[in-house]
Amino acid sequence: GQQVMQIPQYQHVQEGEDFTTYCNSSTTLSNIQWYKQRPGGHPVFLIQLVKSGEVKKQKRLTFQFGEAKKNSSLHITATQTTDVGTYFCAGITWGYGNKLVFGAGTILRVKS
Amino acid sequence: NAGVMQNPRHLVRRRGQEARLRCSPMKGHSHVYWYRQLPEEGLKFMVYLQKENIIDESGMPKERFSAEFPKEGPSILRIQQVVRGDSAAYFCASSTGRQETQYFGPGTRLLVL
Numbered sequence: 001g002q003q004v005m006q007i008p009q010y011q012h013v014q015e016g017e018d019f020t021t022y023c024n025s026s027t028t029l030s031n032i033q034w035y036k037q038r039p040g041g042h043p044v045f046l047i048q049l050v051k052s053g054e055v056k057k058q059k060r061l062t063f064q065f066g067e068a069k070k071n072s073s074l075h076i077t078a079t080q081t082t083d084v085g086t087y088f089c090a091g092i093t094w095g096y097g098n099k100l101v102f103g104a105g106t107i108l109r110v111k112s
Numbered sequence: 113n114a115g116v117m118q119n120p121r122h123l124v125r126r127r128g129q130e131a132r133l134r135c136s137p138m139k140g141h142s143h144v145y146w147y148r149q150l151p152e153e154g155l156k157f158m159v160y161l162q163k164e165n166i167i168d169e170s171g172m173p174k175e176r177f178s179a180e181f182p183k184e185g186p187s188i189l190r191i192q193q194v195v196r197g198d199s200a201a202y203f204c205a206s207s208t209g210r211q212e213t214q215y216f217g218p219g220t221r222l223l224v225l
Binding site for chain 2: 030031033035041042043044045048086088090092099100101102103104105107
């Protein structure tokens with residue numbers, strides 16, 4: 001079945017350093033979504049990417065969808081303590097029940 | 113517009129008891145999803161429902177777990193004869209369609225003693 005893998009599982013960074021999490025799918029995705037979950041909170045939708053090679057920015061966050069639509073990345077520039085949390089990618093593949101499949105998430109910790 | 117609502121937020125049960133978790137989707141959303149999350153782990157898909165229908169229950173344990181989304185009222189995730197391993201956060205999400213953005217509720221933290 002469809003699998004969505006995320007790396008790294010954990011990342012500890014010093015405040016001000018950059019952070020990147022990568023998402024890879026075993027199948028070509030029709031779109032990919034990113035969510036953030038703060039400690040003790042619930043996942044919150046950040047963004048959706050649909051087009052091959054698409055790049056979107058939200059302030060210090062840059063989201064990228066690979067040319068083959070099988071991978072994606074989230075890059076945070078100059079991390080802040082407010083960036084702490086777990087970042088999930090979630091992808092949809094046509095023909096696999098067309099449901100959103102979540103990656104395991106990357107836990108980001110920021111040391112001030 | 114109220115978001116996805118879940119209750120209770122915290123639930124404590126003793127082994128062998130039943131747990132009932134409720135989820136009211138966002139207004140206008142007819143698709144509901146249930147996920148389970150263990151501490152420091154990812155979201156595990158359990159079941160996907162539309163009004164009165166179970167669309168995909170591939171993530172549901174075969175025994176003791178059931179879900180429904182009646183024509184009227186909230187979606188219910190029911191766990192019978194709970195065991196300690198059922199302790200987790202259970203999140204409900206809703207959407208307008210199966211490929212659309214999912215909006216998550218605050219979750220129910222279940223603790224089985």
